[in-house]
Amino acid sequence: MSYDIDKPDEQWRAELSPAEYQVLRKAGTEPAFTGEYTDTKTTGVYSCRACGAELFRSDTKFESHCGWPSFYDPKDTDAVELIEDRSHGMVRVEVRCSRCGSHLGHVFEGEGYPTPTDQRYCINSISLRLTPDEN
Ligand SMILES: [Zn+2]
Numbered sequence: 699m700s701y702d703i704d705k706p707d708e709q710w711r712a713e714l715s716p717a718e719y720q721v722l723r724k725a726g727t728e729p730a731f732t733g734e735y736t737d738t739k740t741t742g743v744y745s746c747r748a749c750g751a752e753l754f755r756s757d758t759k760f761e762s763h764c765g766w767p768s769f770y771d772p773k774d775t776d777a778v779e780l781i782e783d784r785s786h787g788m789v790r791v792e793v794r795c796s797r798c799g800s801h802l803g804h805v806f807e808g809e810g811y812p813t814p815t816d817q818r819y820c821i822n823s824i825s826l827r828l829t830p831d832e833n
Pocket of ligand 1: 746751795796800
């Protein structure tokens with residue numbers, strides 16, 4: 699799989715903080731309820747912290763009470779890549795940035811949240827950067 703932005707691992711390690719690197723490049727997960735955007739309601743666009751691609755909009759963010767920012771739809775279906783993840787003894791669907799391949803989180807569906815898609819994109823805050831809309 700090749701991505702538009704394809705950097706050697708040493709470069710990512712140099713550009714990202716250790717915590718960002720661990721989640722974005724090593725598919726780590728930030729602890730629940732600790733991320734800076736978990737409860738954020740600011741209007742704006744959430745971009746990939748690794749490459750800046752626009753990924754989600756605040757108007758699809760909803761309160762899932764799961765401890766991570768949750769969205770019911772990406773800004774653009776091509777913005778994210780979905781990959782089956784069989785790690786940790788579970789079958790989950792990993793969500794990656796489709797421009798740089800960085801790990802964002804997982805998507806779950808059929809959980810019964812009252813959203814238009816019944817999907818929950820459960821995304822690490824540290825994988826995102828919020829740009830508030832100018833008012
Ligand atoms: Zn990216």
